[in-house]
Amino acid sequence: MNESLARAVSERVDELVALTVDLIRFPTVNPPGEAYTPCAEHLACILAARGFETRLIRGEGAPGDSDRYPRTNVVARREGRAPGPTVHFNSHIDVVEAGEGWSVDPFTGVVRNGKVFGRGACDMKGGLAASIIAADAFMAVYPDFHGAIEISGTVDEESGGFGGVAYLARSGFFSKPRVDHVIIPEPLNKDRICLGHRGVWWAEIETHGAIAHGSMPFLGDSAIRHMAAVLSAFEAELYPALDAKRTDMPVVPEGARRSTLNINSIHGGQTEDFFPGLPSPNVADSCRIVIDRRFLIEESLEEVKDEVIAILERLKRERPRFDYSIRDLMEVLPTMTARDAAVPRALAKAVRAVFGREPDYVISPGTYDQKHIARLGHLHDCVAYGPGILDLAHRPDEWVGIEDMVQSATVMAMALDTLLRKA
Numbered sequence: 349m350n351e352s353l354a355r356a357v358s359e360r361v362d363e364l365v366a367l368t369v370d371l372i373r374f375p376t377v378n379p380p381g382e383a384y385t386p387c388a389e390h391l392a393c394i395l396a397a398r399g400f401e402t403r404l405i406r407g408e409g410a411p412g413d414s415d416r417y418p419r420t421n422v423v424a425r426r427e428g429r430a431p432g433p434t435v436h437f438n439s440h441i442d443v444v445e446a447g448e449g450w451s452v453d454p455f456t457g458v459v460r461n462g463k464v465f466g467r468g469a470c471d472m473k474g475g476l477a478a479s480i481i482a483a484d485a486f487m488a489v490y491p492d493f494h495g496a497i498e499i500s501g502t503v504d505e506e507s508g509g510f511g512g513v514a515y516l517a518r519s520g521f522f523s524k525p526r527v528d529h530v531i532i533p534e535p536l537n538k539d540r541i542c543l544g545h546r547g548v549w550w551a552e553i554e555t556h557g558a559i560a561h562g563s564m565p566f567l568g569d570s571a572i573r574h575m576a577a578v579l580s581a582f583e584a585e586l587y588p589a590l591d592a593k594r595t596d597m598p599v600v601p602e603g604a605r606r607s608t609l610n611i612n613s614i615h616g617g618q619t620e621d622f623f624p625g626l627p628s629p630n631v632a633d634s635c636r637i638v639i640d641r642r643f644l645i646e647e648s649l650e651e652v653k654d655e656v657i658a659i660l661e662r663l664k665r666e667r668p669r670f671d672y673s674i675r676d677l678m679e680v681l682p683t684m685t686a687r688d689a690a691v692p693r694a695l696a697k698a699v700r701a702v703f704g705r706e707p708d709y710v711i712s713p714g715t716y717d718q719k720h721i722a723r724l725g726h727l728h729d730c731v732a733y734g735p736g737i738l739d740l741a742h743r744p745d746e747w748v749g750i751e752d753m754v755q756s757a758t759v760m761a762m763a764l765d766t767l768l769r770k771a
């Protein structure tokens with residue numbers, strides 16, 4: 349255990365809490381992307397005061413970007429005394445809507461019983477504050493460090509990260525030689541290292557029919573009944589096949605340690621939304637579903653698609669008048685950083701020192717900004733590590749523990765020590 353780093357972090361506990369509270373007070377709700385600019389400016393200010401060079405970068409033209417809701421990101425960099433690698437801490441500043449069921453104001457930052465409450469406390473303003481304190485403590489103890497430290501606050505993670513990390517990765521902010529190592533302080537629990545995530549394929553499947561009067565459906569061809577055939581084939585064949593596909597990826601929770609499929613939506617026939625009134629009686633000529641297929645490192649995207657298309661093609665051969673179209677909506681490949689890469693090694697060493705045990709290595713069931721860093725930045729020494737209990741994210745009365753933030757800030761500071769001083 350590096351006592352001087354641990355002490356430097358614990359001396360900053362009041363600052364850590366104040367930083368978290370201040371960040372929660374910006375209601376950076378996404379969508380639509382509220383208060384991004386003042387929050388990014390506030391962060392720039394805090395980081396400039398700690399010797400960082402800061403830049404505000406707007407994700408121009410990204411989904412949701414407008415003059416009313418600019419996608420404002422902040423990237424800050426502090427050079428060490430001599431050349432060396434760069435460690436980058438990336439946090440998203442956006443939060444999901446507060447929703448119902450809160451016993452405290454979600455945007456005040458209430459501190460009570462060793463916890464900070466508020467929307468984003470856990471996911472992930474507490475992690476962002478912890479990374480700032482980690483860097484600050486490290487720089488105070490070792491002002492002569494080599495390399496550089498970067499901290500970014502980025503937008504839109506909750507909606508895919510296109511105006512945030514993806515935009516910055518496309519502009520070279522997450523590639524060598526600028527950056528070598530990335531830590532994303534998402535709330536994965538303070539003694540776990542998240543190496544990556546499963547893959548995603550979203551697609552829209554449409555079945556086609558022929559419109560006719562509802563009193564004489566035999567004159568038309570119901571796209572909804574064709575879709576029912578698709579869904580029963582999924583039930584009979586696809587779901588059992590997916591259930592049987594187990595992965596060596598350490599995905600948590602356990603239930604996600606295999607392939608999964610969700611039907612995100614289904615729409616067929618006329619809308620019932622024009623209240624008051626009734627829909628006119630028509631045979632549906634179109635029915636659409638959006639599927640959300642999460643896949644494993646053992647599967648290729650091509651296989652994943654072929655599995656669904658094979659069912660649709662078989663129906664086309666066997667079912668009279670069956671016709672369909674399919675459209676890709678999103679594709680993300682699975683990512684898994686090697687356990688023996690520099691960042692997970694440095695974090696594991698620090699977790700051992702702080703908690704006296706081996707870290708758990710996990711994989712996230714859903715994706716997060718690491719996908720852009722891997723695919724667009726081609727950086728593979730990246731993990732998520734941060735304070736906060738994952739299950740509290742997006743829930744009412746979300747909170748982050750102060751002691752958890754202190755401990756994970758100590759882990760991050762010690763990882764900096766390994767990556768920048770002993771490199």
Ligand SMILES: [Zn+2]
Pocket residue numbers: 440471472505534535
């Ligand atoms: Zn998050």
